Amino acid sequence: MATRNARALAAALLLVGLAGAARAAERYGIGRAATEAEIAAWNIDIDREGRKLPPGSGSVAQGHAVFEAQCAACHGARGEGGVGDPLVGGRGSLASAKPLKTVGSFWPYAPTLFDYIRRAMPMTAPESLSADEVYAVSAYILNLNGLVPDGAVLDAQSLAAVRMPNRDGFVPDPRPDVR
Amino acid sequence: MTRDPDDPPARRRFLVQGAAAAAALVGGRAQADGHPEEAAPPAIPAWMKTPGADVGSQTYGTPSRFEADVIRNVPKGLKQYTSASSRTPLQDLDGILTPNGLFYERHHGGIPDIDPAQHRLMIHGLVETPLILTMDDIRRFPSESHIHFLECSGNPGFEAIKGKTASDLVGLVSCAEWTGVRLATVLREAGLKPEAQWVVAEGADAAALTRSIPIAKCLDDALLVYSQNGERLRPQQGYPLRVLLPGFEGNMNVKWLRRLNVTAEPAYSREETSKYTDSMPDGTARQFTFVMEAKSIITRPSGTQRIAPGFHEITGIAWSGRGKIRGVQVTTDGGKSWQEAALQEPVLTRALTRFRLPWIWDGQPTTLMSRAIDETGYVQPSLSDLTAVRGLKSFYHNNATVPWRIAESGEVTNGYA
Numbered sequence: 001m002a003t004r005n006a007r008a009l010a011a012a013l014l015l016v017g018l019a020g021a022a023r024a025a026e027r028y029g030i031g032r033a034a035t036e037a038e039i040a041a042w043n044i045d046i047d048r049e050g051r052k053l054p055p056g057s058g059s060v061a062q063g064h065a066v067f068e069a070q071c072a073a074c075h076g077a078r079g080e081g082g083v084g085d086p087l088v089g090g091r092g093s094l095a096s097a098k099p100l101k102t103v104g105s106f107w108p109y110a111p112t113l114f115d116y117i118r119r120a121m122p123m124t125a126p127e128s129l130s131a132d133e134v135y136a137v138s139a140y141i142l143n144l145n146g147l148v149p150d151g152a153v154l155d156a157q158s159l160a161a162v163r164m165p166n167r168d169g170f171v172p173d174p175r176p177d178v179r
Numbered sequence: 180m181t182r183d184p185d186d187p188p189a190r191r192r193f194l195v196q197g198a199a200a201a202a203a204l205v206g207g208r209a210q211a212d213g214h215p216e217e218a219a220p221p222a223i224p225a226w227m228k229t230p231g232a233d234v235g236s237q238t239y240g241t242p243s244r245f246e247a248d249v250i251r252n253v254p255k256g257l258k259q260y261t262s263a264s265s266r267t268p269l270q271d272l273d274g275i276l277t278p279n280g281l282f283y284e285r286h287h288g289g290i291p292d293i294d295p296a297q298h299r300l301m302i303h304g305l306v307e308t309p310l311i312l313t314m315d316d317i318r319r320f321p322s323e324s325h326i327h328f329l330e331c332s333g334n335p336g337f338e339a340i341k342g343k344t345a346s347d348l349v350g351l352v353s354c355a356e357w358t359g360v361r362l363a364t365v366l367r368e369a370g371l372k373p374e375a376q377w378v379v380a381e382g383a384d385a386a387a388l389t390r391s392i393p394i395a396k397c398l399d400d401a402l403l404v405y406s407q408n409g410e411r412l413r414p415q416q417g418y419p420l421r422v423l424l425p426g427f428e429g430n431m432n433v434k435w436l437r438r439l440n441v442t443a444e445p446a447y448s449r450e451e452t453s454k455y456t457d458s459m460p461d462g463t464a465r466q467f468t469f470v471m472e473a474k475s476i477i478t479r480p481s482g483t484q485r486i487a488p489g490f491h492e493i494t495g496i497a498w499s500g501r502g503k504i505r506g507v508q509v510t511t512d513g514g515k516s517w518q519e520a521a522l523q524e525p526v527l528t529r530a531l532t533r534f535r536l537p538w539i540w541d542g543q544p545t546t547l548m549s550r551a552i553d554e555t556g557y558v559q560p561s562l563s564d565l566t567a568v569r570g571l572k573s574f575y576h577n578n579a580t581v582p583w584r585i586a587e588s589g590e591v592t593n594g595y596a
Contacts, residue, residue, distance in 0.1 A: 027368060031316045034301055034309035042301050045379060045389065045440055048447040083258040095462030099572055101453065106464075108452050116449040119387035120288060123261055126385045170456060170466040175576075178560045178568050 044119055044127075050111030050160030057155035058136025060143040066133050067140050070122045079103075079144050084123070088144045091165060104145025108170060110162035113138050135159065251281060252346040262287045262386070264331060266350025270481045275496065275523070275531040276326070277353035279408050284415045285331050285351065287450075288385030291435055295419040298383065300365075300403075304441035307370030314419050318405065320360035320368075325402065325425070326530045328354040328498045330471045332428035332455060332575040337566055340595040345481040345495075348581055348593065349474070352498065354531035357423050359404030362397050371441065379446045380422050383437035390431045391445035392424060396469075400425050400529075403436065425529040426500030427469045428575070430455050460570035471500035473559050474578040475507050475534070475551035486589045488542035493520070494535045499553035503527065506552045507534040513546035513582075520549070540585070546594050547583045562595065 046052050058066075068077075074084035079102075081087070090100030099105075107113060118134045120126050129137070139154040147162060148154065154162075242249065252266040264285040267277055277283075284290075295314045303309040331351035335342065342348040366378070371394075378397050382388040392401065402423040405412060412418040417434025424431050430450055445451065445467070456464040475497035480486050493511070497504045503526050508517040523533035534549065550559040562579035582594025 027370075028320060028364075030319050030368060031310040031312040034303055034311045038311065039301065039303045039309055042438060043303065043440060044387070045381075045446055047442075047444060094458065094464075095460065099458055099462070101458070103453075106453060109447055112447050112449065112452065115446075116453075119389070120385070120449070123259075123288065123385070126288065126387065169463055170452070171459075171463045173465050173468040173470075175468065175470065175472065176557055178564050179558070 044115070046111050046115035046118075048109035048112055050109075050114075050156060053111055053114060053156035053159060054131045055156070056131035056135055057153055058132045058134070058139055059153045060136075060139045060148065060150055062132070063136035063138065063140025063143070066129070066137045070125075070129070070133075071137065074123065079141060087141050091145075094166070094169065102145070103141050104147060104165065106166050106169070108164050108167045110138070110142065110147075110159050110164055113141070114159060249281070251284065252344070252350050261289045264351060266346045267353045268344075268346045269350055269352075269476070269496065270345040270478045270484070272478070273533075275354050275527075275533050276408060277355055279355070279410065279413050279416070282353040282355065282407075282413070282416055283329075283331065283351045285429060286384065286386075286415075286434075287388050290414050291384045292414065293383060293419060293435060298419050298437065300420060300437060300439070302365065302369040302439045302441070304379075304439075305372040305375040305443065306366070306441050307372065310369045312365070314405065317360060317365070317403065317420065320364050322358055322360055323402065324356055324358040324406075325400075326354065326356045326527050327423065327425040328352055328471075328529060328531050329423075329429050329432060330474075330498070330500075332430060332468070332471070333577075335577060336574045337562070337569070337571050337577050340562075340593070342593060343482045343596075345476055345478045345581075347482070349476050351429070352474075352496075352531075354498075355407045356409070357402060357404040358406035358409075359402045359420075359423065362401035362403055362422070363399075365403060366397060366439075366441070369441075374443045375441045377442045377445050379438075379440040379442055379448070380431075380433040380436055381438040381440070382417075382433045383435040388430075388433060388450060389446050389448040390433055390450055391442070391448065391467075392422070392427075392431060393467075393469075396424055396427065424469075426471060426502075428455065428471055431469065455575060457569070457573040457575045459573060465573070468576055469500075471498075472576065472578045473497070473499035473501065473504070473551045473553040473557050475504075475549040475559060476581045477509070477547055477549050477583055480547065480585070480591045481583055482591055482593050484591045486540060486585065486591065488540050488589075491538050491540055492535055493538050493547060493549075494533065495549050496531045497522075497534055497549070497551035498529070498531050499551065499555075499557070500529060501557065502529065502554040504532040504551055505554050505556075507532070507549055508552070509534075509536045509547065509549045511538055511545060511547055514548060517550070540589075542587070544587050545585050547585065548580050548594070550580050 076082045079087035087103045090102045090105030093100045135154045142148045249271045257263050267283045300312045334349050334351035376394050377391045379391050404423045420436045421434040422432050456466045458464045477495035479494050497507045507520040509520050510517050520534035520536040526532050552558050565579050584592045584594045
């Protein structure tokens with residue numbers, strides 16, 4: 001009798017154990033939920049349509065001042081490059097023997113320029129520029145490339161409306177292409 | 180002649196092919212190795228006459244002081260070192276595992292000094308329950324260990340391939356045993372919504388580097404890793420947490436991982452548009468070129484080494500982002516004929532594979548080269564085959580064969596230079 005009870009108990013424990021394992025394979029109950037406020041504070045991703053561009057604005061003239069203070073030391077007085085990459089010029093060069101890849105000649109989407117500057121620039125103090133400053137310096141770099149006029153003021157809507165010349169210049173990976 | 184029954188096939192072939200040459204060398208060994216008779220070391224050297232250093236005199240061991248020149252290959256004279264790379268000294272290493280201190284580096288905003296107690300991973304976007312995980316949380320998930328290579332996509336470029344050593348040429352590849360949790364496990368913990376197609380990974384470095392990973396890879400063999408070769412990740416490799424995407428270009432394996440944004444579209448971040456895209460002769464650029472194709476290099480003999488006539492074991496490494504290495508062929512006559520090298524077991528998927536071929540150098544100038552074949556049947560191409568299709572400006576994903584020129588003096592130099 002005692003033996004039979006022990007067997008029944010063991011079988012019941014086995015069943016519970018299996019059910020537990022099945023549930024555990026889906027969810028482990030590890031971690032905690034992130035709040036909307038936490039996500040909003042952490043998420044700085046701007047997609048190519050600019051749907052999450054923040055409030056704020058900046059002019060080409062304001063951007064010129066920001067650029068001289070924050071960018072010119074590495075990227076050159078007019079974005080011609082130096083320690084940092086060239087940002088200006090190179091239009092029409094991509095199919096030549098000396099392609100010059102810059103914001104103007106190569107960068108496909110204007111909103112992701114905002115994304116990159118905000119998250120990574122200036123290299124010595126990333127994420128230190130205000131949204132207004134990032135709009136302004138984006139406007140200045142686009143202006144140096146002839147993509148917005150001297151009087152341009154960019155915000156979420158107008159930055160997203162800038163059509164970059166190399167927007168359609170990217171193609172999918174065809175490899176293996178050499179056999 | 181007795182023969183070890185465990186002799187690998189390549190060794191047996193060598194014994195047959197090289198028997199005549201070997202017999203010719205037996206009589207003239209002293210001349211053949213080019214060295215005069217050297218004085219023997221003292222019968223009882225100094226290090227046998229007094230006790231050595233105490234147990235625990237190094238609480239974290241380092242290599243012998245006589246190995247002090249086996250170090251990362253850091254390029255000299257760069258404009259800045261915040262966003263740059265250093266290379267693994269491939270020609271000084273054996274086997275397939277790269278010591279953690281010699282693993283190649285590529286950083287875009289320097290190496291952050293992260294306190295794991297303050298580090299968090301956020302998972303949000305197209306998920307049912309956005310999550311925040313501590314490092315302790317992440318280590319509670321079921322863990323796995325796998326050996327995989329990591330390779331920078333620009334290893335090397337297609338122009339001016341003038342490096343002297345194997346490290347100069349393809350030292351942006353390393354291999355380790357990685358331990359962590361499957362990315363799929365963590366994503367399922369948050370619950371993927373049906374529209375989820377990409378996962379945008381962000382690093383907690385000063386570049387806040389972001390790359391987009393297709394969901395199929397995330398649910399396949401992708402890992403979130405916290406350990407490398409048995410110990411916690413080094414800061415240079417993403418301490419305390421990184422993405423590991425077996426076979427995919429290094430830049431996508433986001434280090435110092437702090438955020439996973441599950442999306443319907445790629446981020447089209449700077450690193451997957453302005454950088455890490457492959458420029459073609461017609462001016463277009465290939466995008467989302469993830470896989471590192473099959474590649475190999477002879478690491479011994481290799482550039483800057485000097486060999487003497489006689490026996491040499493040719494050895495090197497091969498790898499493929501598409502799976503296992505099926506074979507490696509080696510030419511010792513500049514490509515006129517190719518021999519099958521022996522592969523060291525275990526041959527693992529998307530890991531370095533060590534190959535070896537015994538060889539007797541007859542003292543005549545020649546060129547050595549290896550070419551890898553992976554399990555898909557893909558054969559490592561020559562540089563001219565690659566540039567005929569892609570031109571000279573694509574910069575990334577050069578997996579061409581590497582020729583080593585052997586001069587009459589025995590000096591080994593880069594066959595491209």
